[in-house]
Amino acid sequence: MAKNRIIKIGTRDSELALWQAHTVEKQLNDLGYKTEIVAVKSQGDIILDKPLYELGITGIFTKTLDIAMIAGQVDIAVHSMKDVPTALPQGIVQAAVLERANTVDILVHKGNLDFLETNGTIATGSLRRQAQWLNKYPKHTVVDLRGNVNTRMQKLQDNDWNGAVFAAAGLERINLKPNTFINLDWMIPAPAQGAMLVVAMAEDTFALEALSELNHIETEICTYIERQFLRTLEGGCTAPIGALATYNEKTDQIDFKGVLFAIDGQQKFEINRSFDISEWKKLGFNCAKEILDNGGAELMKEIKEKLKK
Known part of the structure; x- marks a missing residue:
């Protein structure tokens, strides 16, 4: 052609x-x-x-x-x-x-991390990041942060917040990643992040x-699993959902982590599994079903009600 x-x-x-x-x-x-x-x-x-x-x-x-x-x-x-x-x-x-690039979320801060031990104010426009942050730091306040990456970085400088959460990949791609950041390796990324x-x-x-x-076939398979997990859980609404599938070359397996949180971070459903690569087509669906059957369905209902208000 x-x-x-x-x-x-x-x-x-x-x-x-x-x-x-x-x-x-x-x-x-x-x-x-x-x-x-x-x-x-x-x-x-x-x-x-x-x-x-x-x-x-x-x-x-x-x-x-x-x-x-x-x-x-x-x-x-x-x-x-x-x-x-x-x-x-x-x-x-x-x-x-x-x-795929880096999948990690990072906290961009202002050079002082003392607030992690006390009270802090963190900015993010993502329900997923908000819920996971409040789960780990229940005394903190989370404020909304919108705009493209450049706008959000500027807003962080202009406000008295302690920090803001970003996807590492976005900042790395356009050389905006500052020295004052920490990797949030405990935070499960958005499905298909990076x-x-x-x-x-x-x-x-x-x-x-x-x-x-x-x-890129490996990225295609892993993101397919994560997005299938998301689709099965949320059915078209937005919710605090994280998912990460990685291919393990040594074992020829897919390692999968998936989470669903309440918006305030108080409730958490988590799944952490390894599967043979041959099972990839149904993996996201099966993991989401397990969460839904064990109480996740009620939580999703609550989330939908809250977001309607």
Whole structure:
């Protein structure tokens, strides 16, 4: 197939989103494909005065690009995979998952960690991070923090908060990671954290063929498991859910950790298992079912009620 068609790459216009789009562009260019980047502002970037869960979170960062794709303004779209709803719009398909970067959450602080022993104020726009922080530090206060990575870093400097939680991968990609940080290795990341997803239209065989060359199978399998766990637990609403699947080469097994928390961090359901790689297709579903059957279903009901108010 001739490679003379230009593939239009849709992206949000934040520095991190553009970095991700340029990464995909370079990989496609290296394979001989012609590309053009089209930047679009999303509602998630425009409405910064409300917590994400109040905006009907699912797809707030991806909807604008979905519409641009369906309208034919762009051919493919590049996303942080953790921002993408588990159910894609009709006609749009997962075309490539790039090799995963760092999955860890970090606390960016102001050089003094004494507050960890006493009372502190931490900023995050994520229910998952909020719940896990309050589970570990019940005396602390968590405040909402919105905006792209650069905006959030600036807000941390401008306010008297003790620190804010970020995904390490995002800060590392655009060289924003300061020296004043600690790895939160006890915090279970968002499903698919650190991975980049490229979507395309289901009937666009040219783009699908091009993107298939960028797909990283190990990352695809691990993120599939995590997203299946998320989808089975939440059924379309947002909730404090963390999941991490890693492939263990020595044992040919998948190690999986999954958590569901109450919003205030007071309740916690956790699963920690290793499975043979051959079981990967049902692994996320089975782990989520176990949590739901052991009390998680009641907690999910409570969470949905709380978020409606």
